[in-house]
Amino acid sequence: MTAIVVRDLHVTLGRAPILRGVSLTVDAGEWVTVIGPNGAGKSTLLRAVGGLLPAGDAVSLLGTPVARLRRRALARTVATVAQSPVVPPGMSVFDYVLLGRTPFVSPLGRESASDVAAVRSVLDRLDLSGFGDRELATLSGGERQRAFLARALAQEASLLLLDEPTSALDIGHQQEVLELVDTLRRDSGLTVLATMHDLSIAGGYADRLVLLSEGAVVASGTPREVLTEETLTRFYRARVRVVDSEDGPVVVPLRAGSDGSVAPQRF
Amino acid sequence: MSEREAAIVLQLRLPRVVLGLLVGAMLALAGGCYQGAFRNPLADPYLLGAAAGAGLAVTAVVAFRSGTTIGQLPSGVPLAAFGGALVAVALTYLLGVAGRDRSPASLILAGVAVSAFLAAGQTYLMQRNADDIRAIYSWLLGRLATNGWQEVRLLLPYAAVTAVVVLLLRRELDVLSVGDDEASGLGLHPQRSRYLLVAAASLGTAAAVSVSGLIGFVGIVVPHIVRMLAGTSYRAILPLSMLFGAAFLALADLAGRTFAAPAEIPIGVVTAFVGGPFFVLVLRTAKRVIM
Numbered sequence: 014m015t016a017i018v019v020r021d022l023h024v025t026l027g028r029a030p031i032l033r034g035v036s037l038t039v040d041a042g043e044w045v046t047v048i049g050p051n052g053a054g055k056s057t058l059l060r061a062v063g064g065l066l067p068a069g070d071a072v073s074l075l076g077t078p079v080a081r082l083r084r085r086a087l088a089r090t091v092a093t094v095a096q097s098p099v100v101p102p103g104m105s106v107f108d109y110v111l112l113g114r115t116p117f118v119s120p121l122g123r124e125s126a127s128d129v130a131a132v133r134s135v136l137d138r139l140d141l142s143g144f145g146d147r148e149l150a151t152l153s154g155g156e157r158q159r160a161f162l163a164r165a166l167a168q169e170a171s172l173l174l175l176d177e178p179t180s181a182l183d184i185g186h187q188q189e190v191l192e193l194v195d196t197l198r199r200d201s202g203l204t205v206l207a208t209m210h211d212l213s214i215a216g217g218y219a220d221r222l223v224l225l226s227e228g229a230v231v232a233s234g235t236p237r238e239v240l241t242e243e244t245l246t247r248f249y250r251a252r253v254r255v256v257d258s259e260d261g262p263v264v265v266p267l268r269a270g271s272d273g274s275v276a277p278q279r280f
Numbered sequence: 281m282s283e284r285e286a287a288i289v290l291q292l293r294l295p296r297v298v299l300g301l302l303v304g305a306m307l308a309l310a311g312g313c314y315q316g317a318f319r320n321p322l323a324d325p326y327l328l329g330a331a332a333g334a335g336l337a338v339t340a341v342v343a344f345r346s347g348t349t350i351g352q353l354p355s356g357v358p359l360a361a362f363g364g365a366l367v368a369v370a371l372t373y374l375l376g377v378a379g380r381d382r383s384p385a386s387l388i389l390a391g392v393a394v395s396a397f398l399a400a401g402q403t404y405l406m407q408r409n410a411d412d413i414r415a416i417y418s419w420l421l422g423r424l425a426t427n428g429w430q431e432v433r434l435l436l437p438y439a440a441v442t443a444v445v446v447l448l449l450r451r452e453l454d455v456l457s458v459g460d461d462e463a464s465g466l467g468l469h470p471q472r473s474r475y476l477l478v479a480a481a482s483l484g485t486a487a488a489v490s491v492s493g494l495i496g497f498v499g500i501v502v503p504h505i506v507r508m509l510a511g512t513s514y515r516a517i518l519p520l521s522m523l524f525g526a527a528f529l530a531l532a533d534l535a536g537r538t539f540a541a542p543a544e545i546p547i548g549v550v551t552a553f554v555g556g557p558f559f560v561l562v563l564r565t566a567k568r569v570i571m
Contacts, residue, residue, distance in 0.1 A: 065464055088467030095465075101457035103512030108454070115455050116467035121448045123515075168466070 014075075016041040016172055016204040017062060022071040024057055024228075031057045033228040041171075044198060044205040046215045048239075049225035050249050055208040056096060058225065059176050062206060063093040074172060088116035091172040092165035096180065100150050106160050107145035110135060113167025135166045139193065155186035159193070166197065173198075175207040179214065187211070191218045212264040216240050224248060236261045295429045299491065300533045300547075301526035302432065303424065304498055306439050306488040308525020309518060310481035311499025312506070313446050316453035316514045317477040318373075321562065322388045324500035325365075325485040329394035331496075333368025334361035334489035336398045336405075339416055343409040358438050361486035368394055369482055422495035422548025424533050431491040442484030446518060449477055453514035495548045497555020498525055504562050 017039040024032040031054045039045045047055045061068040064079045064087045072079045074090050082090065092113070101109070113135075114128040136142045139159045144152065149160055158178065165173060175194070179187035195218060198205055209215040215222060216236030224232040224239050226248040232239045240262040242255050252267040281289075307325060314323035314330075325331045337360045372394045376387035406413050426432075452473045455463050460470040488495075502525040503517055510516040529547070532554065536545040 060461075063465060065461060084464065084469060085467035088465060093462075093465045095462055098462060099457070099459040101512065103507075104457065105511075108513060112455055112458060112466060118451065120452075123451065 014041045015039070016043070016075060017206060018073040019058075019062065020071055020073075022058070022061060022068060024054070024061055024066055024068070026057070031228055032061070035225070035228070035230055037223050037230060037233065039204055039206050041204050042198070042202055043220050044195070044207070044218060045221045045223060046207045046209050046219035047223045047225055048209060048212060048215050053225040054228045055225055056176055059093070059174050059206065059208055063091055063174050065093075085116045088168060088170070090170050091174060092168040092170040093174040094161045094165050094176065094178055096176040098161050100157070102150060104149050105145065106141060106147050106149050106152070106163075107132065107136070109149050109160060110141075110163045110167050113164040116168060131169070132163075132167055135163045138197070139163045139166070154181050154183075155189060158182060158186070158190050162190070162194070171202065172204050172206070175205065177208055177210060180210055187214060194218075212240055212245070213262070216261045216264075240264060291428055292426070295426050295432055296424050296533070297530055298432050299426055299435070300424045300530040302435050302439050303488045303492045303495065304502075304525040304527070304529025304532075305522040306435075306442060306484040306525075307495065307498040308502035308521040308528070309443065309446055310485045310488075311525075312503035312514065312518050312521040313453070313477050313481040314499070315503060316456060316517075317474045317481070318387060319457060319459075320387055321504070322385070322500070324497075325481070325489075326395070326494070326496045326499065327388050328391040329368035329372045329398060330365040330482050330485045331489050331494055332395040332398040332402070333364035333366070334486040335364070335420065335494055336368075336402045337361045337364030337486075338419075338490055339402045339405050340364075342416060343405045358434065358483075358487040358490040361490045362438075362483050363486075364398075365482040365486040365489075366479065368398060369478060373478075418546070419493040420548075421546035422493040422551070424492055424529075424547055425544070435487050435491045438483055438487035442480050442487070443522065445480035446477060446484075449473060449480075450514045450518045453477065453518075457512075457514075493548065495529070495551055497551045497559060498529060500562060501551075501555045501558045502528055504558075 015038050017037075019035055019037045022032050022035045023030070035054070035058060037045070047058060049055050057066065060066045062072055062074075062079075064072075064082065068079055070078045070080060074082070079087065110132045111124060111128065114124055114131060117128060118124050133142070136145060139162060141156070141159055141163055144156065144160070149157065152160060158181070162178075173194070178194070179190055182190060191214065194205060197203055207219070219236060221234060222236050222239040223230055224244065231248055232244050237257075240255055242253060245251055245253050245255070245264065252269065254265045254267055256263045256265055310330070311324045314325065314328055315321055338357055341357055341360050372387065372391040375393065376390035406416055452468060455466055455468050456470055456473065458466075463470040503521045506517050506520045506524055510520055529551070532550045533547050536547050536550040539545060
């Protein structure tokens with residue numbers, strides 16, 4: 014079954030066209046990562062899929078056009094982790110994750126025992142049970158990213174949108190968070206649509222990559238199909254070498270003037 | 281207790297205490313609500329211009345209906361004040377977020393500008409109506425003095441509406457704390473919630489200003505003290521602010537009545553004495569957290 018269908022999506026912000034006819038699909042249980050140079054429209058695409066931008070009938074989630082879903086129903090269908098989520102000063106991790114239950118709490122009501130239980134189980138799954146009373150702002154980068162993820166998981170949506178989930182993390186924590194997402198995806202049958210900057214990491218975790226450039230899809234397919242020297246040179250204006258490893262292609266940036274061999278470092 | 285003593289307690293003292301409790305609860309609740317709705321720790325009925333808007337509206341009613349004294353306001357006055365407060369907050373909001381700089385300070389600066397403008401209008405009206413100037417002036421400084429229950433009766437329905445709306449929506453203020461985008465992602469209509477909450481807080485402010493004049497600093501001092509004691513969730517802050525605000529104003533009134541007895545220090549002066557230094561403290565800590 015197809016979880017996310019985007020068909021000929023156009024988005025214009027102010028007068029600037031950001032997305033010009035983007036189409037893509039994500040199957041249920043699949044992990045698709047959108048890559049592309051700065052300003053290509055990756056975040057805008059994710060916002061439109063998440064229903065935060067008017068997309069008309071161009072975006073369908075689990076067979077229903079986004080425009081026809083009410084906000085609360087939408088929030089139970091798709092959960093987004095923003096690129097740099099707001100950290101409310103003074104809020105505890107437990108209360109923060111509890112906000113994820115908002116689509117289940119009646120507008121004038123309060124959380125039920127089952128909401129609290131859902132939060133506890135999410136905290137357990139993400140190894141955060143010891144952090145419930147800690148203030149979110151005092152957590153380290155990796156722990157904080159897990160808390161953001163926990164809030165999204167508390168929404169119990171089957172579609173997970175991740176906007177640059179690892180851009181603030183060192184390489185060890187990047188792997189930790191992405192492995193965690195992959196495990197959750199397998200265990201709970203989540204569908205993941207992410208954006209990412211680091212191409213090697215993006216290729217290592219996605220089933221498919223979609224390359225966006227100037228608001229249009231210019232390449233899509235398996236990491237091996239998309240991460241080629243020719244494509245990256247053309248759309249990123251970058252000098253790279255792509256090395257094939259058993260986990261997929263590895264993108265190595267090259268210094269100017271070098272001819273395919275890795276440049277010696279200058280001191 | 282003689283009949284005379286009973287009358288003093290029931291017609292003078294008790295209504296004054298009840299009025300203090302109600303006005304204090306409203307101002308503190310409105311302050312906490314504005315702070316959440318605008319995600320701005322400095323927001324307050326006075327700094328946003330709501331009180332000045334309400335004050336101008338009340339002054340206009342008094343000035344244009346000559347013969348009305350502040351003591352017997354027509355019952356529609358809180359609604360006029362509500363209109364004034366809403367216009368003022370809308371102006372502040374438009375001016376404060378129109379620029380690129382959306383820091384908490386820019387909203388408050390806009391509020392100060394709007395307040396100054398409205399206060400000038402009020403001064404002009406007062407000058408034009410010199411007969412009423414004394415009455416308006418003593419009301420401006422804030423007063424809880426009353427001889428009967430009419431102010432309480434005037435305030436109570438509006439206070440009830442405000443309290444019900446704000447307290448029912450207080451969970452949404454917590455959700456708004458993650459920003460509009462993420463709040464939308466959680467199933468909220470953030471702008472709709474904000475309008476409703478700001479309107480409710482402005483109604484409470486306007487009703488309080490109508491009966492008791494301009495009593496500053498309650499809306500910023502009380503929610504911040506509650507925050508220090510009870511954490512950052514608006515679900516705790518708002519009901520506790522009502523209780524603390526009520527107690528604070530009743531006690532401030534007691535202080536104002538007794539320190540210089542038999543003369544009275546206007547209640548607005550007492551709260552400003554306490555609140556001014558506290559506000560500087562909030563400003564310094566808020567800078568570290570927010571700006």
